[in-house]
Amino acid sequence: MSKNSLKTGPDELGYYGEGENAMGGIAVGETLMPALHELSQGFEEAIKDQDFLDEYAYHCKHYIGRPSPLYYAENLTKHIGGAKILFKQEHLNHTGSHKINNSLFQVLLAKRMGKKYLLCESGAGQHFSATAAVAAKFGLPLVGIMGDVDVQRVNQNIIKAKHYGAKLKAVPGTLKEAITEAIKTWTTDPDSAYICGSVVSAHPFPKIVAFAQSIIGREIREQSMEQEKKIPDMIIGCVGGGSNFAGAIYEFLDDKNVEKVGVEAAETAALSHGTPGIMQGMKTYLLQSNDGAKSLGGNSLGAGIQYFGVGPLHSYLHDQKAVTYTSATDEEILNAYKTIAKYEGISSALEPMAGAAYLLKIAKDKPKDYLICLSLCGRGEKDLDTIEKHIGKDFE
Numbered sequence: 001m002s003k004n005s006l007k008t009g010p011d012e013l014g015y016y017g018e019g020e021n022a023m024g025g026i027a028v029g030e031t032l033m034p035a036l037h038e039l040s041q042g043f044e045e046a047i048k049d050q051d052f053l054d055e056y057a058y059h060c061k062h063y064i065g066r067p068s069p070l071y072y073a074e075n076l077t078k079h080i081g082g083a084k085i086l087f088k089q090e091h092l093n094h095t096g097s098h099k100i101n102n103s104l105f106q107v108l109l110a111k112r113m114g115k116k117y118l119l120c121e122s123g124a125g126q127h128f129s130a131t132a133a134v135a136a137k138f139g140l141p142l143v144g145i146m147g148d149v150d151v152q153r154v155n156q157n158i159i160k161a162k163h164y165g166a167k168l169k170a171v172p173g174t175l176k177e178a179i180t181e182a183i184k185t186w187t188t189d190p191d192s193a194y195i196c197g198s199v200v201s202a203h204p205f206p207k208i209v210a211f212a213q214s215i216i217g218r219e220i221r222e223q224s225m226e227q228e229k230k231i232p233d234m235i236i237g238c239v240g241g242g243s244n245f246a247g248a249i250y251e252f253l254d255d256k257n258v259e260k261v262g263v264e265a266a267e268t269a270a271l272s273h274g275t276p277g278i279m280q281g282m283k284t285y286l287l288q289s290n291d292g293a294k295s296l297g298g299n300s301l302g303a304g305i306q307y308f309g310v311g312p313l314h315s316y317l318h319d320q321k322a323v324t325y326t327s328a329t330d331e332e333i334l335n336a337y338k339t340i341a342k343y344e345g346i347s348s349a350l351e352p353m354a355g356a357a358y359l360l361k362i363a364k365d366k367p368k369d370y371l372i373c374l375s376l377c378g379r380g381e382k383d384l385d386t387i388e389k390h391i392g393k394d395f396e
């Protein structure tokens with residue numbers, strides 16, 4: 001791998017890039033440092049162990065159901081009349097999203113490191129239900145931390161996690177508060193394994209989660225070559241912390257001809273409207289007050305993309321101008337949901353519809369041989385109540 005590659009990952013201190021503009025790092029109290037060092041070491045050893053990687057690949061295939069299909073959205077393509085549109089169908093994975101790729105990897109790692117119990121945070125509950133499923137499969141107890149606002153709106157995932165034997169701890173707020181509480185809880189109990197749900201927080205979590213999710217992009221390359229005889233011209237994904245999108249583009253970071261577009265929720269678009277700062281263990285773009293003392297940001301209907309920050313890898317790619325980041329409003333997200341449901345018979349989660357909203361804007365102006373791949377990273381069950389409440393009458 002050349003030094004100029006965007007895939008060289010963070011340095012040993014977790015920084016993406018060099019000098020004062022570097023992003024990431026390990027901004028935690030000293031009580032967590034030994035646990036993070038132990039995790040880094042455990043991870044670096046595990047990824048050199050072919051038996052471990054084979055075990056991960058085995059469960060990816062037989063438990064998650066990988067590879068997820070790369071689906072030609074023919075009706076939508078014809079309706080729009082521009083680019084050829086493909087969906088990477090991560091919503092067809094066991095537990096309904098991309099989150100399980102990472103949960104499986106980290107739980108196997110925790111098991112390899114001899115950890116006896118697990119801790120996770122979640123926004124949309126997808127990471128909670130995915131981690132709970134894997135925890136049940138490998139017989140490890142799990143506590144999931146969520147904001148009470150999210151507990152109300154995505155309760156199907158919470159019910160499933162309960163059925164898998166996990167316990168819920170609700171804290172006032174949303175994903176931001178859940179992550180803060182998870183880091184705090186881990187500080188008091190570093191013998192547990194914290195299964196972080198996105199490419200966020202202190203090093204080595206962004207590196208571990210990007211590694212686990214990069215299976216998405218490797219499959220996209222292989223499937224696109226086989227089905228379309230070329231790689232996509234553009235890859236689009238939604239960005240909360242940024243794990244599904246990091247996974248979809250990682251393989252293509254050094255392919256300059258592949259355009260990459262990450263779409264945040266308009267109300268919490270850290271890369272469009274934020275500034276660099278340090279919070280939740282990392283240096284990254286954040287929505288924060290001018291003095292950096294307070295985090296800011298509004299609400300989005302997509303619980304998993306309502307996050308005031310973003311993973312440091314994305315901040316770095318943004319500053320390098322290697323990836324374009326934009327945002328979508330709730331209205332655009334709901335309109336995209338309607339269009340995908342109508343033309344493709346797919347009830348998507350709201351988060352990936354931020355990516356679909358961008359796709360719907362630009363696909364018509366592209367030639368027919370221009371290939372766009374959308375990361376369709378979650379299914380709609382958890383959002384049906386919200387969708388019915390906002391646009392239910394539109395379907396009557």
Ligand SMILES: Cc1ncc(COP(=O)(O)O)c(C=O)c1O
Binds near residue numbers: 304305
């Ligand atoms: C379906 C779905 N998509 C996207 C996200 C956003 O997470 P990330 O940006 O890490 O992919 C979530 C988070 O919960 C989610 O549940």
